[in-house]
Amino acid sequence: MARIYTLGPARSCHHHATLKYLEFQGIEPQDIILVDDLVAAAAEAADRGDSYVLQCSAHLNVHLVTEKFRDRLQVVDTFILPTQSIAVVKRKDVKEPRSLGLPEPTMGYIDKNAWNELIFETTKPVVEKKLLEGVYDAGVAYSRSALEHPEKLEIMQEIGEVVTTWLLYGPRPRYSDTIIASPYPELHDVLP
Structure with missing residues (x-):
């Protein structure tokens, strides 16, 4: 089971999103580490080399996690999920x-x-x-x-509820010179 760090405490939007994401992936939530500092958690996850970090794209320190640990912890997935009310x-x-x-x-x-x-x-x-x-x-x-x-x-x-995006950082890069995105057919309806 993958270790996932996210912003706590229990019942936070980050915790809720982590549970929803793991449910979507068909993974039993067993090793969720709730923290109060995502930058420190990212450092620990990067040092471990086998852990993940889940972060809301609206969080203040997205740029720090993305930039500071770019060689050891990269964005490996994203998803859209509303916050709790x-x-x-x-x-x-x-x-x-x-x-x-x-x-x-x-x-x-x-x-x-x-x-x-x-x-x-x-x-x-x-x-x-x-x-x-x-x-x-x-x-x-x-x-x-x-x-x-x-x-x-x-x-x-x-x-x-506020619809937002979530970032999952992981130890092994997923991107390899080809965009990773979901088809969005509705875009064709609004663009010429």
Whole structure:
């Protein structure tokens, strides 16, 4: 079984995408390593020489993983899969939220000028945990955060699922001078 590193904790979008990808490939999920630093995980995977890294293309450090380990860990596959449903979630005990916790890659979903303070976290599950601890007033988290904690949290703004791409890095290059892509017939309908 292949060892796959991805951004944790459990139930993160990266973890979810890894499970979906392995299911699609018909592989039993046995050796998924959940980390909070994908660059450090890529270094470890590259050093091991037998491991993979799964990363969302919207993640901040895609360029670092792609560039820094290019000789020992290359993109070997990509796929399209939506994130889990995302929302701006606030604590119910806060009337006018002013501080917002969020993973930096989610900045495009919010108006940063609407907040007095932005606190960056690694993943949405961390945002949920700190919201419940009262660290900040609101956060970009999963919609389920409010559904699972209705006594403490509520949705301010539903963002929903976001269709994105995912990159799988592996120890043996797959590309060899020929494009690797899936046919997309609909493109012919829009191009002359």
